[in-house]
Amino acid sequence: MELGLSLGDASKPHGFLKESKNPNQKQKPTKMSGLDFCMALGLNSPVAGNYQEPEKAQENDDDDEDDDDADQISQGDGSDDNHMQLNLLPLDPVNPRRQISSHLQSLPWSSDNGSSENGSSGNMGLPASRGLDVNRLPAGEEVSSANSVGSPFGMYGNTAGSGNLKLGGNLKRDYFETMGNDVVEAERTSDDDENGLNTRKKLRLSKEQSAFLEESFKEHHTLNPKQKLALAKQLNLRPRQVEVWFQNRRARTKLKQTEVDCEYLKRCCETLTEENRRLHKELQELRALKTSNPYYMQLPATTLTMCPSCERVATAAPPPTTTSTAAVTVAAKSPAMDSIPKAIPFPLTRPRFYPFSQNPTSHSNQPASSHKLNVMEKN
DNA sequence: ACTAAAACTGATATTACTTCA
DNA sequence: AATGAAGTAATATCAGTTTTA
Incomplete structure (x- = not known):
């Protein structure tokens, strides 16, 4: 050769x-x-x-x-x-x-x-x-x-x-x-x-070596050359091994984080899907209300409010003393109601203000159909 | 056979340096 | 002589893969 x-x-x-x-x-x-x-x-x-x-x-x-x-x-x-x-x-x-x-x-x-002998140190x-x-x-x-x-x-x-x-x-x-x-x-x-x-032989790090590297990794995820050399010397490893270990350790950390993120996003998706389903149901209720009460849309101004606890739109006429602010203001005979889409595109965000906020618990368990509708007539 | 981990490979970014116009 | 651009080398890191215990 x-x-x-x-x-x-x-x-x-x-x-x-x-x-x-x-x-x-x-x-x-x-x-x-x-x-x-x-x-x-x-x-x-x-x-x-x-x-x-x-x-x-x-x-x-x-x-x-x-x-x-x-x-x-x-x-x-x-x-x-x-x-x-x-x-x-x-x-x-x-x-x-x-x-x-x-x-x-x-x-x-x-x-x-x-x-290469295993002398004590x-x-x-x-x-x-x-x-x-x-x-x-x-x-x-x-x-x-x-x-x-x-x-x-x-x-x-x-x-x-x-x-x-x-x-x-x-x-x-x-x-x-x-x-x-x-x-x-x-x-x-x-x-x-x-x-x-x-063929290359893979060296399994001892528990002590791994534990020490883990401790070091907790302190810093990357090593400067001096740290690397010091670790290698202390652990009786080659600096390249220490470097590779940290690389793989970072990769494992990233992989775990990715899994956690994925799980979180999965839960978010489920939550949003459920909310979307609920909002669709509410929309159907509103449409049903519109068809069952033809005079409903003849009101000059209508204020629909949403319960902050159950997050449903109220559907009944309000007591005369109600002065809550409008969550959704719909002008009577305006095309607003008609313009509500048949299918709500995803994502559908929930309203961020709740006119029932003063006392939301009073009707939190009521079905949507029994909710009071706060209607404020301007005239 | 499967898995985790050690090791490898190629790509890329950064930095420092050299050369040249 | 000073300077900036371009090229090069060294290095570190990462993502993906291979190998091995």
Whole structure:
């Protein structure tokens, strides 16, 4: 197996990435010239899953513990069996983000790989932390979760899925996160290599981890990079796992909220439907009243009032002393009554003022037909 | 077989930076 | 030299999907 990846390094004849995507960038006197991006790998082993580079990276980490500012990594044991070379960009003093990326690439990859034993720790009885050491990160720099852990060499431990480096889109995330997964994968399946298992293993979070994440989620639904790293370290997880957990947790919250909203809207719909049905019934009563009492519409002015308690329109003549305001004023012989539609379009809103408001309980249980009709004759 | 959850993928928005007119 | 527009890269987040215990 042999993989090569080169950007702009003429000494590496990997032609598939020689040209920049952006034609403009080819014209730029870029700082990358001379030392761009170069990865080369030669593996004689037919089973790439057997690749043990992460452990080597761990050793390298131990040796270079103090070399935090290394901006270039060359990996490889010099043997013919495993060729590794990784030349990365120097730190860009102008662009912090790129500086971060470069710096992170220079971080000891195996910080997450070395100790998988379940040693005790002071963190909630969880295994001893093997996460990324935040103290190694430059102060003030924000680090994305995507590339904060994992070794790029781990990707070569996965023959099934890796090898086709995607360009564009979430290149960096895909690139480093995939490799991060593969690192863990290589770590986890080191015992299963003989089975050729390269499928991803899903880690079930422990109850303690989930509970701690839940508590954190109660405080804030999103994490800044520092919080993410701190949580990851505390829970002995990769920052990517913490990030994914929060993403899924937000999705679950949103889904639940959607269900609640849906239920509420369903109830609203039922209520409105019932009200619509009731109003239709009242309308029929009014029409019946109109036909049964031909003199009714000859009144010069008619005031129909609605009971505030039972919300029905009164249909009987009012006592002479009634002075309530009109809910609906209908001029006699006016086309108003005739203009009441046969079918009331939905939604039908209820009247917002109740002329019986002074004493609504006196007739609240009376049927609509027995209600008093407040008719105020102007003349 | 089903489900919940972990993980992945593609799209999009934002921000910072570089280049160029 | 200053400046704004355009292009690019890095990053975060989300919606949808896949995978797995």
